[in-house]
Amino acid sequence: MNGYLARVIEEVKGKHGDEPEFVQTVEEVFSSLEPVIEQHPEYEAADLLSRMVEPERTFSFRVTWMADDGTWHTNTGYRTQFNGAIGPYKGGLRFRKDVNLGIIKFLAFEQTFKNALTGLPIGSGKGGSDFDPTGKSDAEIMRFCQSFMTALHRFIGPDVDVPAGDMGVGTREISYLFGQYRRLRGAWENGVLTGKDFASGGSLVRPQATGYGAVYYLENVLKHEGESIEGKTIACAGFGNVTWGICQKAADLGAKVVTLSGPDGYIYDPDGVTTKEKIDYIVEMRASGRNQVKDYADKFGVAFYPGEKPWGVKVDVCMPSAMENDVHLEHARQIVGNGVKYYIEVANMPTTNEALSYLMSQSGVIVAPSKAVNAGGVATSALEMAQNSERLVWTEEEVDQRLRQIMNNIYTMSVEAAEKYGLGYNLVAGANIAGFQRVADAMMAQGIF
Numbered sequence: 001m002n003g004y005l006a007r008v009i010e011e012v013k014g015k016h017g018d019e020p021e022f023v024q025t026v027e028e029v030f031s032s033l034e035p036v037i038e039q040h041p042e043y044e045a046a047d048l049l050s051r052m053v054e055p056e057r058t059f060s061f062r063v064t065w066m067a068d069d070g071t072w073h074t075n076t077g078y079r080t081q082f083n084g085a086i087g088p089y090k091g092g093l094r095f096r097k098d099v100n101l102g103i104i105k106f107l108a109f110e111q112t113f114k115n116a117l118t119g120l121p122i123g124s125g126k127g128g129s130d131f132d133p134t135g136k137s138d139a140e141i142m143r144f145c146q147s148f149m150t151a152l153h154r155f156i157g158p159d160v161d162v163p164a165g166d167m168g169v170g171t172r173e174i175s176y177l178f179g180q181y182r183r184l185r186g187a188w189e190n191g192v193l194t195g196k197d198f199a200s201g202g203s204l205v206r207p208q209a210t211g212y213g214a215v216y217y218l219e220n221v222l223k224h225e226g227e228s229i230e231g232k233t234i235a236c237a238g239f240g241n242v243t244w245g246i247c248q249k250a251a252d253l254g255a256k257v258v259t260l261s262g263p264d265g266y267i268y269d270p271d272g273v274t275t276k277e278k279i280d281y282i283v284e285m286r287a288s289g290r291n292q293v294k295d296y297a298d299k300f301g302v303a304f305y306p307g308e309k310p311w312g313v314k315v316d317v318c319m320p321s322a323m324e325n326d327v328h329l330e331h332a333r334q335i336v337g338n339g340v341k342y343y344i345e346v347a348n349m350p351t352t353n354e355a356l357s358y359l360m361s362q363s364g365v366i367v368a369p370s371k372a373v374n375a376g377g378v379a380t381s382a383l384e385m386a387q388n389s390e391r392l393v394w395t396e397e398e399v400d401q402r403l404r405q406i407m408n409n410i411y412t413m414s415v416e417a418a419e420k421y422g423l424g425y426n427l428v429a430g431a432n433i434a435g436f437q438r439v440a441d442a443m444m445a446q447g448i449f
């Protein structure tokens, strides 16, 4: 590996060994950049990479809230404003028990290149809390969101930092957060958050956008192979916001999602999660806060596999869409053994680096990286910001059409970037290079700091 890249990776490992997910994503992105760094000695001269791995600002804060039984609880809130070179910091909030600074930094680092790939003016950020929404009442969620925003509101704004949803945070939470922001600011600045309910200025299609965008990206890959999406079977993970959108768009286009998963195991539905009743039910399951996929098996009489992951199921396409490091080497081997040709990452960093290298080394498997595939969510957030700025509302067709165009552009940019550096048809390297290049151009132009 190029000496400069190797040195920065070693520095990150030395300094942040206690943040394994952050180290993992830095290694993954940098593993693609060798030809770029070799051709641009000015990057090393300006120590660009060391600046890119250091967040511009990171802070944590206390979030104290009252449970329904009158007891008080305190959680930690986080926000990392990672890179503002190409626009206001932008990225989701995650509410989940295992959230810590390393998780937030890994997500924000990924977000840097993802947001650049959209071609829209959005920098990168990420935040959240170790608050566990499982089993919480609606009133508890509201009080938690109000307390979280009370601490955060001074540090965000439509031109400063624009949070949105991630795991555990959907339309309901964003709208509670927005209500509290408005109450504290005393002004209508609804561009401060995206993923709001429609009446508060949320964009049509934003709730489904990540899943829809992932399916649009998949269509590009299939087209490259001379295939169509119609009739394809898909294995998904989770049953959250992202998986719901994949199920819906896949069904619209004649494909079917046959697996869903949760912390309790996975379900296999041979007929697919295709009907309105089934799709509405998974939205209901997510909203229930029970966090178990077995409910689907009980309701629709399909098989449930407790404690297992869905990656051993024989399908045409795998789309891990729940969480990071869901697919390990042993699962990757199962996927290859089953002859799966399309491995389309959707969740942020769903694959361990070991499993990713293995999958990419297999000539029969096409691997697409999450930072490109799931970028439709944040891209549609940027479209929400645009609508909020111009105080207009776009139709569903208009948003969807723009989303589709953005996903097609991301795919094409990635293919071209890999080809430009002699890497062939490599969607992983192409996305890393294309995202990096845009941020690098802006950072170089703005001077060294």
Ligand SMILES: NC(=O)C1=CN([C@@H]2O[C@H](COP(=O)(O)OP(=O)(O)OC[C@H]3O[C@@H](n4cnc5c(N)ncnc54)[C@H](O)[C@@H]3O)[C@@H](O)[C@H]2O)C=CC1
Pocket: 165, 166, 167, 168, 169, 210, 237, 238, 239, 240, 241, 242, 243, 261, 262, 263, 264, 286, 291, 292, 321, 322, 323, 324, 346, 347, 348, 374, 375, 377, 378
């Ligand atoms: N919401 C968005 O617009 C975007 C989300 N993402 C990423 O997509 C992934 C999913 O996010 P969302 O659907 O928004 O979250 P969500 O909170 O709506 O859904 C997460 C799902 O994962 C399941 N899950 C949790 N722990 C699990 C485990 N141990 N094994 C299997 N399943 C488990 C939950 O039951 C839930 O169904 C995350 O990696 C997120 O960072 C990426 C881009 C945008």
Ligand SMILES: O=C(O)CCC(=O)C(=O)O
Pocket: 090, 091, 092, 093, 111, 114, 162, 163, 164, 165, 166, 194, 348, 374, 375, 377, 378, 379, 381
């Ligand atoms: O919509 C957004 O601003 C961010 C979505 C997100 O968290 C992500 O892309 O991982």
